[in-house]
Structures are given as structure tokens and as C-alpha cells.
Amino acid sequence: MIRSLVQFVENGTRGVLALDAEGQARRLHSTPSVRALADDAIAAKSTLAALAADRLGDPMTLDGLVFLPPVDHDDPAHLLISGTGLTHLGSAEGRDKMHKAAAAGHATDSMRMFLMGEEGGKPAPGQEGVQPEWFYKGDGSILIGSETPIAMPGFATDGSEEPEIAGIYYVGPDGTPFRLGYAIGNEFSDHVMERVNYLFLAHSKLRQAALGPELLLGELPGNVRGNSRILRDGKTLWEKPFLSGEKNMSHSIANLEHHHFKYGQFRRPGDVHIHFFGTATLSFADQIETREGDVFEISADCFTLPLRNQLVRKPGEGLRVVSVL
Numbered sequence: 001m002i003r004s005l006v007q008f009v010e011n012g013t014r015g016v017l018a019l020d021a022e023g024q025a026r027r028l029h030s031t032p033s034v035r036a037l038a039d040d041a042i043a044a045k046s047t048l049a050a051l052a053a054d055r056l057g058d059p060m061t062l063d064g065l066v067f068l069p070p071v072d073h074d075d076p077a078h079l080l081i082s083g084t085g086l087t088h089l090g091s092a093e094g095r096d097k098m099h100k101a102a103a104a105g106h107a108t109d110s111m112r113m114f115l116m117g118e119e120g121g122k123p124a125p126g127q128e129g130v131q132p133e134w135f136y137k138g139d140g141s142i143l144i145g146s147e148t149p150i151a152m153p154g155f156a157t158d159g160s161e162e163p164e165i166a167g168i169y170y171v172g173p174d175g176t177p178f179r180l181g182y183a184i185g186n187e188f189s190d191h192v193m194e195r196v197n198y199l200f201l202a203h204s205k206l207r208q209a210a211l212g213p214e215l216l217l218g219e220l221p222g223n224v225r226g227n228s229r230i231l232r233d234g235k236t237l238w239e240k241p242f243l244s245g246e247k248n249m250s251h252s253i254a255n256l257e258h259h260h261f262k263y264g265q266f267r268r269p270g271d272v273h274i275h276f277f278g279t280a281t282l283s284f285a286d287q288i289e290t291r292e293g294d295v296f297e298i299s300a301d302c303f304t305l306p307l308r309n310q311l312v313r314k315p316g317e318g319l320r321v322v323s324v325l
Contacts, residue, residue, distance in 0.1 A: 002049050002056075004181070004214040004304065005034055007068040014068070017060060018052050019214065023304040025062055028055040034071050034215055035272065038170045038180055048180060049217045067305070069145040070183045070215035071168050073272045076140030081209050082260065083164070083187055083276030084132040085201075086114045087121070087251045088244065110198060114250065121251035129255040132278075135205045137187070142208045143274070150188055150208050150296065150309040154316030158192035159207070160284045161296040162276075163228040165244045167253065168215060169261075169273040177261045177273070182220050184212040184303050186296055187276045191284040211274070212298070212307035222247040226300035230283055230290065238288045242281035244300070253277065 002018045006025070009015075016031045031037050031052075041051045073079040107115070116130045123129035144150060152159030166185040169177050187209055194204040222245045229239035246252055260275055261267060283290070292313050299306040 002052050002217060004216050005037070005048065005052060005070065006213045006215070006305070007034055007070060007072070008065040008213075009068060010065055016052075018056060019304055025060050027057040027060050028052055029057050031055055034180065035073065035170065038178065042170075042172050042178060047217075048215075067146050067213035069143050069211045070213060071170075071180065071211075071272055071274070072143065073140050076143075078268075078270060079140030079143065079272040079274070080266070081137040081139065081143060081274045081276075083135055083137060083166075083205070083278065084251070084256050084260075085135065085278050086110060086117060086133050087256065087278035088249050088280035089118075108198075117250040121249075121255055122246075123252070123255060128258065129251065131259040132251055132256060134259070135202060137205050137207070137209055137276075140272070144208055144210050144309065146210070146213050146305070146307045146309065148210070148309060149312040150186065150210055151312045151314045152190070152207065154314050156190050156193070156207070156313070158190045158284070158290065159311055159313070160189060160191050160282065160288075160290050161228060161230070161298065162187035162189055162279050163226055163242050163281060163298040164276045164279045165220065165224060165300075166211060167257065167273075167275045167277065169257075169275065171267055171269050171271045171273070173269050175267040175269055177257070177267060179257070181215040181217045183215055183274075184226070184298055184300050184307050185274075185276060186210040186298055186307060186309060187279070191282070209274070209276070210296075210307055210309050212303060213305045214303050216302055220253065221245050221302050224248070224300055224302055226298065228281055228283070228296075228298050230288065231295040231297060232291065232293070237294065238283045238286065240281055240283070240286070242279060244277065244279070248280075249277070 120130035168180045190204040224245040
């Protein structure tokens with residue numbers, strides 16, 4: 001049974017392979033990309049899993065393959081990366097602190113939004129829930145895959161991991177958003193900048209984003225158990241488990257999807273959307289200061305392959321705005 005799809009390059013040629021629950025891989029015939037498979041599935045009113053099952057080739061090894069992100073687009077301007085925050089329940093201690101602060105009349109905007117999500121983020125079928133925090137990260141030009149360096153800009157004050165699950169979507173010819181599946185990701189932010197003032201959140205998110213190789217098909221398990229760690233000089237500097245899935249979230253995935261795709265500009269036929277669902281586990285919260293050369297490694301129980309990226313810093317860029325007048 002096919003569990004996930006992986007895009008890869010071998011000897012300069014793109015392809016897609018299918019992984020089963022035991023991690024066995026088989027290449028798909030006549031399938032250069034997941035997006036091409038999605039086009040065919042939509043046209044045939046089928047599913048990715050059913051179409052992939054019809055195209056299974058011989059077993060193959062993963063050795064020597066270069067893994068790509070699980071979805072991409074020929075024109076990066078037609079791939080949008082966004083996300084939501086304050087969507088995960090986090091630890092009991094963290095929630096208790098929020099409730100105590102709110103009860104004392106000292107709730108911040110972030111605390112109030114978290115509590116709104118706890119109260120109304122999982123509406124009954126047919127009803128609209130409270131909208132979550134939403135942010136824009138960038139287009140397809142910022143997307144990277146596993147084993148690719150993840151770069152913080154020269155002006156950045158921090159470059160830290162955010163282990164998350166992302167929903168992967170493709171807008172069909174009639175404007176219908178189709179969920180292709182899910183991927184494990186590192187949403188990657190500048191938490192020092194965000195800490196200065198929460199209104200800097202928008203600035204702190206304009207960074208690269210990394211996705212693990214796999215596109216998980218079907219529904220996301222309600223309880224996802226993952227692990228996030230940072231390696232420095234080959235040794236574990238920091239490590240912590242994280243939880244995701246709706247059982248650990250204050251919002252349902254359907255509610256997050258509704259409040260993203262309710263905007264008409266996000267239903268443009270042919271566009272790809274990667275939407276991060278949030279997290280409650282950060283090394284920054286444990287006073288970890290990342291350095292260039294650190295390696296972020298994120299894994300989860302519903303994915304066979306981990307996501308791994310080394311932190312680098314881009315050199316400063318001279319910026320000049322030129323008038324044509």
C-alpha cells in the first residue's frame with residue numbers, strides 16, 4: 001500500500017517514487033513530477049494513490065538519489081508558502097500560564113488569539129470557526145529540500161527551526177483547491193527579531209522554508225509524534241519531541257484550510273500552496289542560540305525519511321533603489 005510519494009533526480013532526470021509503510025520504494029512510470037500526477041488525477045477524477053498504484057515500476061534503492069521538495073512549480077511565482085501560528089495546544093504548563101495570565105487581566109494579543117482558537121478553532125461540520133493567525137513566507141524561490149543548506153540573510157538576528165506539518169495543495173482548473181497530502185517541514189524563522197515586538201512577526205517569517213522529501217497521502221494521523229534536534233560539530237546540542245495532528249491542535253485542519261482558501265486570490269487555477277500548520281516546540285524557547293554550521297534534523301512517526309538542513313549565513317547584500325524618472 002502506497003503511503004507517500006517522493007520527487008527525486010537521478011543522473012539529471014526527474015522522477016517520482018512511491019514508498020510503502022515499510023519504506024520500500026518503486027518508481028512510477030510516465031510521471032516526471034507530483035504536479036503532473038495531480039493534473040492527471042484531477043482530469044481522471046481519481047486519487048494520487050490510485051493513479052500511482054497503476055504506474056508502479058520495479059523496486060529501487062534510494063542510494064544515489066537527490067531528493068527534491070515533495071512538490072514544486074516550474075514558475076516559482078505560482079507557488080505560495082504561508083502558515084498559521086498559535087494553533088497547537090503545547091504543554092499543559094504553557095496553557096496553564098496563558099489561562100492564569102488571561103484571568104489576571106494581563107493577556108497579550110497572542111494569548112487572546114490562542115484562547116480564541118481553543119474555544120472556537122474546531123467548529124461543528126457546516127459551521128465556521130474562529131480564524132487563526134496567518135502569515136506569508138514567500139513564493140517558490142524560498143523553498144528548499146532535505147540535505148540543502150538553509151540560509152539566514154546577512155541582516156538576520158537569528159535563524160532557528162520550527163518543526164511543523166505542512167499541507168500541500170494544488171488549485172484545479174475550476175478554482176477548486178485539492179489537498180495533495182502532507183509534508184514534514186522546517187518553517188524557519190528569526191525569533192530574536194520577533195521577540196523585539198510581535199508586530200515584527202511578518203518580517204521574521206520572510207526566510208527560507210524546508211520540506212522533507214515525502215508527500216504523505218491520505219489523512220494526517222490525529223496524533224503525530226515527531227522529534228526535533230540540533231547537531232553541532234557532529235554532536236547533539238539540543239533535542240526535543242514534538243506533537244502535531246488535530247488531537248494536539250486547537251484548530252482543526254479543515255478550519256485552517258477554510259480561512260486560507262476563503263480568499264479568492266488563493267484559488268487561482270494551477271497554483272501550488274504550501275501551508276504550515278504551526279508548532280509548540282522550539283529550541284529558541286529553551287535559550288538555544290544557533291550558529292552557522294548547526295544541522296537541523298526533524299523526523300516524525302508517519303514519515304519514513306527525515307528532513308535535514310545545515311545552517312549557513314548569506315553575506316550582506318548592498319541594496320540600492322534606482323529611480324527611472
